[in-house]
Amino acid sequence: APAPVAPAAAAPAAAGKFTLDTPIETIEADAKAKEVLTADLGMDVAQHPAYDSFKSMSLNQVAPMSGGKITDDVLKKIATDLAAIK
Secondary structure, three states, X not given: OXXXXXXXXXXXXXXXXXXXXXXXXXXXXXXHHHHHHHHHHOOOHHHOOOHHXXXXXXXHHHHHHOOOOOOHHHXXXXXXXXXXXX
């Protein structure tokens, strides 16, 4: 019985679907998704001094604490670009 369960469980991750609710460290672990964050935020997120403090949080959770750096427009662009990853 375990055999049929494994592929089904792996399917969402294999689909490469990232959202604004995906933990940042999960996005950073994917090369294409990391490129989106780096391009859209204008920085390598993993190099941020507080990365360890927020890496388990989502972009939606971090945005209100970003001091206005992650605006609604930035979030929309990131969401669109992440959705385009196949």
